[in-house]
Amino acid sequence: MGKLIIISNRVPLPDKHGNVPAGGLAVALQAALEEKGGLWMGWSGKVISDNLQQPHLNIQKHDNIEYALLDLASTDVDEYYAGFANRMLWPLCHYRLDLIDYERKDMAGYFRVNRLFAEQLQSLIQPDDIIWVHDYHLIPLAAELRRLGVKNRIGFFLHIPWPSADIVFTLPVHETIMRGLVSYDLIGFQTDYDLENFTGCISRENIAIPLGENRFKTGSHEFKTGKFGIGIETDKFTDTAQRSEKSALVRRMRESMTGRDLIIGVDRLDYSKGITNRIEAFEHFVQNNPEYKSKVTFLQVTPKSRSEVPEYAEMQSMVAEHAGRVNGALASVDWTPIRYITRSLNRNILAGLYRHAKVGLVTPLRDGMNLVAKEYVAAQDKNDPGVLVLSRFAGASRELDGALLVNPYDKESVSQAIRHALNMPLNERQYRYSSMIKHLHENDINHWCANYLDELRCA
Template sequence: MSDSYEFVVVANRLPVDEVTAEDGSRSWARSPGGLVSALQPIVRRQGGAWAGWTGQPGDAPEPFDTDGMHLHPVGLSADDVDRYYEGQSNGTIWPLFHDAVEQPTHRRPWRQAYEAVNRRFAEAAALLAAPDGTVWVHDYQLMLVPAMLRELRPDLRIGFFLHIPFPPVELFMQLPRRADILRGLLGADLVGFQRPLAAQNFLQLTGRLLGLDPQEEHVVVDGRTVTARAFPISIDVTEVEELAADPAVQAEARRMRTELGGDRRLLLGVDRLDYTKGIEQRLEAYGELLADGTVSNDDVVLVQVATPSRMRVKEYQELRARVEREVGRINGEYGAVGQVPVHYLFQSMNRAELVALYLAADVMVITPLRDGMNLVAKEYVAARHDDQGALVLSEFAGAAAELPTAFLVNPHDVEDLKRAITDALHADGAEQAERMKPMRTQVRDNDIDKWASDFLETLGTISEDNDKGLGGLILDGDDLRHGGNR
């Protein structure tokens, strides 16, 4: 097979964004984010390939090489974007897998488009992968790909990782064509989840819906052993620490504090504008703290960064309107000329700006109603090289299991939110350090490189057990753990 690759990543998006220069010329720049930081060195070192969508509807551009990777764009039409991406992926699967915080919508054309696009991705991976190669498929948009790929290329070692929660059995059972999703995932040798309970939910469903016999973390399918296990994802700790140590970033943090009122204590929320993130409940709790006099506009300010997300979707448009209305109400009732209790930023921010905010914040408030992990929590911890600052963290974020010394909170309980925020504001320097140090150790010892290496090493071992051997993928040593990120 010509132009084939020992290691192939398959994800909804390519690891690059198209950039248009002032003269109209176009080029590709690496996308931000931990997943790209973790996998790009491995793909590059293996001379590997990455299949994904460019993010723009229309015909896919020709495959191209950049930064040591072969990139294979998969085209999505405007109709695909509407039905597969915004429909089945984000209108059905996303809310259902986040405990139905918003009511999922079920439409047959969406499911048909999801299947068709998943097949397109599977065909791309089958074309790219070398004999006995390794393919790593990512996330909820592509849950049918492993089985489709297995049918096309039974020689391959296939891994899958779900970045969002996997729902309890009772919720998953609501999904039309639910068994198809399970069969799709069972095409992989290794199915990775954020938390152990998610893996248990998946295995339980294989018995209930497919009549299989899961034992511990394994289930046998067509003579193959499929393993389901938790691999909690993490961040590029080195990148965050280097930014936090940058004098320019530190100066920006000081400037932010001065502009926000100098001596006022800073509460910070950083989220995508999504109904799973608990922004409305956070604002409600903060408004009540102002109303009952627990905090005042003179001594506390909340900065809420809400990154635009899926703004073509009606539910997200309505959420934005509600959030902005509540921000306006709080500022109108409790603000003063030149000083407001809530600074609301509906915009994306670059990495340096975010780390400056992390350094400036006295209290980071991360209160999703449901979240697979929440990497902002880990970024805040990694940035606080001074061992100061306080983290208020939802019990329903995957990160809570790894960061138990945070101020843990039930985000559905406004009184509990108020308590946690107040306790965090009152924590002195000694208590902050006592809580922060073990969290920093946890995050540094379990960074994004370790996550990728643990998954791929496990996949290699499992594939050996399934008589596939290790192929050409090199999985051992510091080169894998730290390649390109140190």
């Protein structure tokens, strides 16, 4: 049997001790690669001058895995990554048509870089290898590989939502994108809703003929679709949260919260996360429940991201202004309602903060899955668990049936859910937690990885 080849936009290189960056996805994929040997290819993160010669792969080997890193020219990064991927596909898939910035040159750059990936990868592929492509940056990659004569099994997994047909069809090159997807042998989505949306798209455009049981045919090529909700390292994260009690920072946080309940939100800075909506909902909660003044603190952790995309720089200022306005209006000499942090926190620290928080406030406007919701549940003390308040527009809402589901656009409903969570009796909290933690144990990151690869091998 051949090796596994994984292609993603970025590659999480192991450190000098062989440890991969924290995060379940990197750990699970590395484990899958190590099983029989494999290759992980992607952009190195380095930007080279447009005037240099054609980029080439820098291949590094760590144990049983080869890492193939490709430097990209500045024009390629601007058009492929910051342009079409993150100013066209990302807002489209998150239902933000008002933020789409379509430029033909960015579209051309997106397909050009995917073609470059295919050309660089072609010579590294053996006939029995299995190829697994990840996320929206690389949708056309299978089609490019097929043009080069690659006949291997190729799978694709979309980590973000797939929108309804009417949204997809606003994309000027939607048919090309769709035909790129159906060039794969297995197309995986986070939820049944995403899968239904995709099936609706190919049906309305007559791109493929259904064969039954999520199988389709386009021309002479048959492919499968499936739902594969991504999980986390449940046992490891629970253990990390338990051990975090010894962390000096977590201990200081607990001490500073004496007599107050902690509500926590953790998100990368992105307009899809609904952070300003969440701040307004918390403000509404305090204003309409004055007995909670000085008795709750909302900690929002929001590391910066994609600073090269203008919308993100503007959003950083907007979130800070919202938090500042609420604190200015509601704070007292000895109480700051919102603690707002814009830097990344160590995963061990986050696990400890989750465990201490009485409410996990996870209210994205749209999200493929949202692993913060799963991490919050996994971090809880089973004897005294907190309550997850979760957006019904996050993929995790299709799995975590013990959460309080809310409409993130409705600050009244979020406010009421916060109150419900803070007042929920212990037996109900334990019941809700037990249902969710059982699901997380049965559907962890390793199960997700193995399940997808088993399907791909049979596709």
